[in-house]
Amino acid sequence: MKKFKILLTTLICMMLFSQSSYAGSERLILTGSSTVAPLALEIGKRFEQLHAGVRVDVQTGGSTRGVLDARSGTADIGMASRALKGTEQDLTSHLIGMDGISIILHRNNPVKMLSNAQIIAIFTGKIRNWQQVGGENRSITVVNKAEGHSTLELFLHHFSLKNSQIKADVIIGDNQQGIKTVAGNPNAIGYVSIGTAEYEEAQGTAIKRLPMAGIAPTTEQVRLGKFPLSRPLNLITKGKPSSLAQSFIDFARSPAVRDLVEAQFFVAVASQH
Amino acid sequence: MPERMFTLLIWGAALLVTGALLWLLADTVLQGVAHLSWAFIVDAPEHAGRDGGIGPILVSTLCILGVALLVSLPLGLGAAIWLAEFSRQGGFLGQIIRLSLDVLAGVPSIVYGLFGNAFFSLFLGFGFSILSGGLTLACMIIPVFIRSCEAGLSAIDHGWRHGALALGMSRSTAVWYILLPAAAPAIIAGLMLGIGRATAETAALIFTSGYVDRMPESWMDSGRALAVHIYDLSMNVTGGNAAAYASALVLVTLIVLLNVLAQAMTDRWVKRRIFSA
Amino acid sequence: MIWSKPSSLLLLPRNIDRLWQPLLAGMAVLCAVLLLLIVAFLLKEAIPALHDGGWRSFFNDQSWYPLENMFGLLPMLWASLAIVSLALLLAAPLGLANALFVRFYAPSFLVTPYRLMLALLAGMPSVVYGLWGLTVIVPIIAAYHQPGTSVLAASLVLALMILPTVALTCLAALEAVPSSLHAGAAALGMSKQGLLLGVIVPAARYGIGAGMVLATARALGETMVVLMVAGNVVQTPHSIFDPVRALTANIALEMGYATDLHRAGLFTSGLILTLLVLVLAWFAARTMHKYQYA
Numbered sequence: 001m002k003k004f005k006i007l008l009t010t011l012i013c014m015m016l017f018s019q020s021s022y023a024g025s026e027r028l029i030l031t032g033s034s035t036v037a038p039l040a041l042e043i044g045k046r047f048e049q050l051h052a053g054v055r056v057d058v059q060t061g062g063s064t065r066g067v068l069d070a071r072s073g074t075a076d077i078g079m080a081s082r083a084l085k086g087t088e089q090d091l092t093s094h095l096i097g098m099d100g101i102s103i104i105l106h107r108n109n110p111v112k113m114l115s116n117a118q119i120i121a122i123f124t125g126k127i128r129n130w131q132q133v134g135g136e137n138r139s140i141t142v143v144n145k146a147e148g149h150s151t152l153e154l155f156l157h158h159f160s161l162k163n164s165q166i167k168a169d170v171i172i173g174d175n176q177q178g179i180k181t182v183a184g185n186p187n188a189i190g191y192v193s194i195g196t197a198e199y200e201e202a203q204g205t206a207i208k209r210l211p212m213a214g215i216a217p218t219t220e221q222v223r224l225g226k227f228p229l230s231r232p233l234n235l236i237t238k239g240k241p242s243s244l245a246q247s248f249i250d251f252a253r254s255p256a257v258r259d260l261v262e263a264q265f266f267v268a269v270a271s272q273h
Numbered sequence: 274m275p276e277r278m279f280t281l282l283i284w285g286a287a288l289l290v291t292g293a294l295l296w297l298l299a300d301t302v303l304q305g306v307a308h309l310s311w312a313f314i315v316d317a318p319e320h321a322g323r324d325g326g327i328g329p330i331l332v333s334t335l336c337i338l339g340v341a342l343l344v345s346l347p348l349g350l351g352a353a354i355w356l357a358e359f360s361r362q363g364g365f366l367g368q369i370i371r372l373s374l375d376v377l378a379g380v381p382s383i384v385y386g387l388f389g390n391a392f393f394s395l396f397l398g399f400g401f402s403i404l405s406g407g408l409t410l411a412c413m414i415i416p417v418f419i420r421s422c423e424a425g426l427s428a429i430d431h432g433w434r435h436g437a438l439a440l441g442m443s444r445s446t447a448v449w450y451i452l453l454p455a456a457a458p459a460i461i462a463g464l465m466l467g468i469g470r471a472t473a474e475t476a477a478l479i480f481t482s483g484y485v486d487r488m489p490e491s492w493m494d495s496g497r498a499l500a501v502h503i504y505d506l507s508m509n510v511t512g513g514n515a516a517a518y519a520s521a522l523v524l525v526t527l528i529v530l531l532n533v534l535a536q537a538m539t540d541r542w543v544k545r546r547i548f549s550a
Numbered sequence: 551m552i553w554s555k556p557s558s559l560l561l562l563p564r565n566i567d568r569l570w571q572p573l574l575a576g577m578a579v580l581c582a583v584l585l586l587l588i589v590a591f592l593l594k595e596a597i598p599a600l601h602d603g604g605w606r607s608f609f610n611d612q613s614w615y616p617l618e619n620m621f622g623l624l625p626m627l628w629a630s631l632a633i634v635s636l637a638l639l640l641a642a643p644l645g646l647a648n649a650l651f652v653r654f655y656a657p658s659f660l661v662t663p664y665r666l667m668l669a670l671l672a673g674m675p676s677v678v679y680g681l682w683g684l685t686v687i688v689p690i691i692a693a694y695h696q697p698g699t700s701v702l703a704a705s706l707v708l709a710l711m712i713l714p715t716v717a718l719t720c721l722a723a724l725e726a727v728p729s730s731l732h733a734g735a736a737a738l739g740m741s742k743q744g745l746l747l748g749v750i751v752p753a754a755r756y757g758i759g760a761g762m763v764l765a766t767a768r769a770l771g772e773t774m775v776v777l778m779v780a781g782n783v784v785q786t787p788h789s790i791f792d793p794v795r796a797l798t799a800n801i802a803l804e805m806g807y808a809t810d811l812h813r814a815g816l817f818t819s820g821l822i823l824t825l826l827v828l829v830l831a832w833f834a835a836r837t838m839h840k841y842q843y844a
Contacts, residue, residue, distance in 0.1 A: 034505075034509050034806065035509075037484060037509075038321035038322075038505070038509065038510050039321070041321060041484070041485075041486065042320065042321060055487075057401065057483070057485050057495050058484055058485060059401055059483050059484045059485070059495070060479060060484050060505075060806075061479070061480065061805075061806050062805070062806020062807045063806070063807060064806065064807045064808060064809055065806055068809070139696055141696055141697040146782060146803035146804055147614075147615065147616060147617060147803075147804050147807070147812075148616075148617070148804045148806075148807025148808055148812065149807055150807075162615075162618060163615055163617065163618065164613070164615045164618055164620070168783055169696070169697040169781070169783065169793055170697050170699050170781045170782065170783065170793055171781065171782035171783050171784075171793075171795065171803070172782065173508070173777060173782075173802070173803050174508040174509050175508075175509070175511070176507060176508045176509060176510075176511070176513075177508055177684070177778060180681075180684050180685060181684070181688075181699070184684070184685060184688055184689040184692065184698070185688075185689070185692050185696075185697060185698060187696060187697070188697070193511075195511065196511040199511050199512055200511070200512075203512070263320055264321065264510075264511065265511050265512075276741055276742065276743050279742075279743040280655065280742075280743075282647065283647050283650055283651050283655050284651065284655065286643075286644050286647035286648055286651065287647070287648055287651040287655075287656070287664075289644065290644065290648055290671075290713060290717075291667065293710050294667055294670070294671055296682075296686075297674070297678070297679070297682050297710075298670075300682055300685075300686065301678060301682075348577050348580070348581065349581075351573070351574045351577035351578070352574070352577045352578035352580075352581050354574055355571070355574035355575050355577065355578045356578055359570075359571050359574060359575065360575075360578075366575075366579075368835065369582060370578050370579065370581065370582040371835065372828070372831055372832060372835055373581075373582040373584075373585040373586075374581060374582070374585075375763050375764070375767060375827070375831035375834070375835070376585055376767070376824060376827045376828045376831050377581075377584060377585050377588075378763075378764050378767040378768060378771075378827075379766070379767025379768065379770045379771045379823075379824070379827030379830070379831070380585075380588060380771055380820075380823075380824055380827070381770075381771040381772070381773055381797075381798040381801065381820060381823060382771060382772075382773055383773045383798060383801050383802050383805070383820075384588065384592065384771075384801070384820040384823075384824070385588075387591075387595075387805070387817075387820075388587070388588050388591050388592075391591055391595075392587065392591065412584055415581055415584070416581070416764075417715075417764060417768075419581065420760050420763075420764055421719060421722060421760075421764075423760075424719065424722065424723055424726075424756060424757035424760045424761070425722055425723075425726055425757070427756060428723060428726030428727065428754065428756065428757055429726065430728040430730075443565075443566050443567050444567045445566045445567050445570050446566070455726075456726070458721075458722050458725040458726065459722035459723075459725075459726060459757070461722075462718040462719060462721065462722040463722075465669040465672060465673075465718060466669075466672055466714075466715060466718060466719075468669075468673065469669060469672035469673030469674075469714070470672070470673075472673055472675070473673050473674060473675040473676060474675075474676075475675065475676065475677055475774055476773050476774060476802060499675075500675040500676075500677060503675055503677050503678070504675075504677045504774070507677060507681055508677075517681075521675065521677075521678045524673075524675060524678075525670065525673075525674065525678075528669070528670060528673035528674075529666060529669075529670060532666060532669040532670070532673070533666070
């Protein structure tokens with residue numbers, strides 16, 4: 001028991017004093033979009049290897065949070081999976097990648113193509129059976145995203161809809177939840193990130209992507225800028241960033257991290273360097 | 274109801290729960306075991322967790338749990354003893370405290386997360402850190418732990434208290450040597466529930482202990498907990514399913530180990546007391 | 551045995567109670583202050599949505615489209631209540647039966663493993679429950695009634711999730727019942743069923759009640775599972791197959807993306823949920839109080 005107490009005391013002391021050990025290192029804090037976070041984490045690790053003594057801490061919480069934290073200074077750099085809005089023009093965005101959004105159906109659904117008008121009719125509840133668009137006689141399960149998510153905003157904007165017009169049967173949060181929901185329901189229609197869908201299809205998950213206005217939903221088409229539904233992945237700063245933040249942003253936009261961007265199934269931006 | 278029918282019902286209920294757990298467990302094991310290896314347990318994660326292991330995350334999880342238990346056990350036990358042994362029967366303060374504990378148990382974990390972020394991380398200046406995460410978790414498990422301990426203490430036969438009093442023991446002595454050991458089963462139950470809730474928590478930790486998957490160097494460092502890792506891999510990272518299930522498997526094993534440990538330590542502690550209840 | 555450690559007994563001074571009591575009371579009060587802190591925090595964040603009679607819109611608006619200034623929370627409140635009552639209806643009898651099983655029916659070699667199994671169920675991350683629900687339970691329900699994500703799915707998974715809380719707290723309460731009661735009833739020649747339902751369970755009612763309150767509270771506060779399997783459509787449930795959104799899921803789904811009034815609205819969700827638990831806990835305490843002295 002005594003030994004245990006001594007051990008405990010030493011441990012606590014160690015914890016207390018180790019606090020000062022990293023005080024000399026430089027620290028960069030990134031917060032924001034859960035879509036960008038895994039990528040930023042990987043870029044951060046590579047950045048740390050190149051710059052001894054620098055630590056990059058990445059935290060999630062959503063695009064809006066990234067914008068707010070960048071504005072308030074809580075974070076050195078914010079992350080957002082959307083463009084800056086009209087009310088956010090006091091900030092600067094730095095593009096690090098692109099992501100497309102594709103309509104997905106269950107793999108066994110025979111429907112191969114939907115026009116924009118049909119998609120609108122399905123999501124607003126005017127078409128309720130797959131038979132009406134050339135499918136089997138089954139009711140349609142509409143999978144929508146929760147309010148505020150940037151994919152939803154993009155989707156609504158593209159089809160000029162308001163969220164209250166959509167008659168959803170299931171509402172989801174993240175991409176993977178959408179994939180699992182559609183894969184588990186032969187009647188479902190939803191929309192998710194193209195890279196994710198591409199990967200899951202290759203893995204044998206029971207989903208399929210639908211072309212949009214005749215353009216195949218592939219990361220290649222997003223790269224070429226031809227796919228109509230795509231969103232930017234941004235780093236956000238307020239005013240002139242510190243030299244460390246600036247060098248991180250430059251690094252994140254350089255070809256040195258292209259493989260990391262692609263490993264997260266996003267489209268790397270054409271290098272400006 | 275005939276006696277045999279009742280026995281059958283009880284056995285049926287037990288089988289139903291065992292069946293459900295086995296189903297859940299089999300699902301996790303089958304999908305996770307292929308990805309599991311020693312390297313997975315000790316290595317650092319790569320490619321957002323799809324490859325590599327969970328070493329630093331495991332360390333962070335244990336540190337967060339350690340902070341949470343270090344704070345909540347003494348505080349919770351003290352509060353439970355006061356409620357059960359010292360507060361006046363039906364007294365106003367006692368009632369208010371009990372009520373607020375029951376309410377605290379029902380506050381959604383995400384609200385704890387937001388509160389922890391605002392209070393520990395920003396107001397007290399702990400930032401995203403293992404300390405903030407552990408304290409937030411402590412807030413979460415305290416109500417469950419207290420209520421469980423208190424229920425155990427108040428269920429003890431009053432004769433024991435009278436006996437101790439008659440022997441000239443102070444109330445504190447009676448609590449320490451007689452009542453607490455007698456309430457040990459309830460304390461273990463509360464501890465198990467607390468550990469379970471703490472290791473399994475996701476929403477409260479994303480905003481407090483954070484998302485950084487590096488090996489923590491101090492308790493002011495941000496460290497990702499295992500449950501957060503599992504959530505991120507299964508819901509956010511493309512292609513993270515296999516690693517998510519393997520991490521879940523590690524978490525389940527960890528919980529079994531912790532529970533066995535808690536049980537064994539409580540048993541030893543009970544044996545050190547005068548009465549073995 | 552009894553006097554194996556007499557010295558340490560005498561070492562505790564007689565007046566120690568006077569030292570301990572305020573300290574322990576302080577600890578208890580500290581825990582209660584936590585609730586005040588949390589409520590104050592929620593209120594502070596929710597104020598922008600509440601002032602100027604803004605709170606009325608939470609009850610009057612038809613539905614929840616915060617970006618279009620519609621803040622109706624009532625459908626989600628009903629959804630939360632529906633999910634939790636159904637889950638409790640399933641978990642309460644099952645949990646008590648399991649506690650009775652461990653205490654009085656299980657062969658002795660099963661007791662420790664079974665306890666461990668319950669602890670394991672209690673410690674499974676909610677994400678794992680959610681994943682299992684989404685990939686196993688939801689498709690099964692969907693085969694009978696579209697879209698599968700529903701009140702029923704959420705209640706089933708939630709019931710399994712709170713079951714260990716019910717079972718472990720009931721078990722602790724049962725174990726604390728003095729064995730003299732057991733022996734006395736057995737001496738009267740009572741049947742096992744009569745003994746359990748007529749003597750032991752009533753004797754343990756305080757602990758069982760506390761366990762039920764904890765489990766209900768936990769179910770109301772659960773976020774991730776409900777988010778993953780309930781479907782999250784904002785509507786008042788009319789059947790157990792309707793997809794619904796619970797108040798907790800609402801916070802988790804939108805908090806990362808909300809600003810200004812929307813954000814304040816989400817904190818109001820949290821506040822309402824806390825008040826709801828307060829009412830439930832108060833009600834439970836009142837009932838139990840009466841029962842105790844009846």
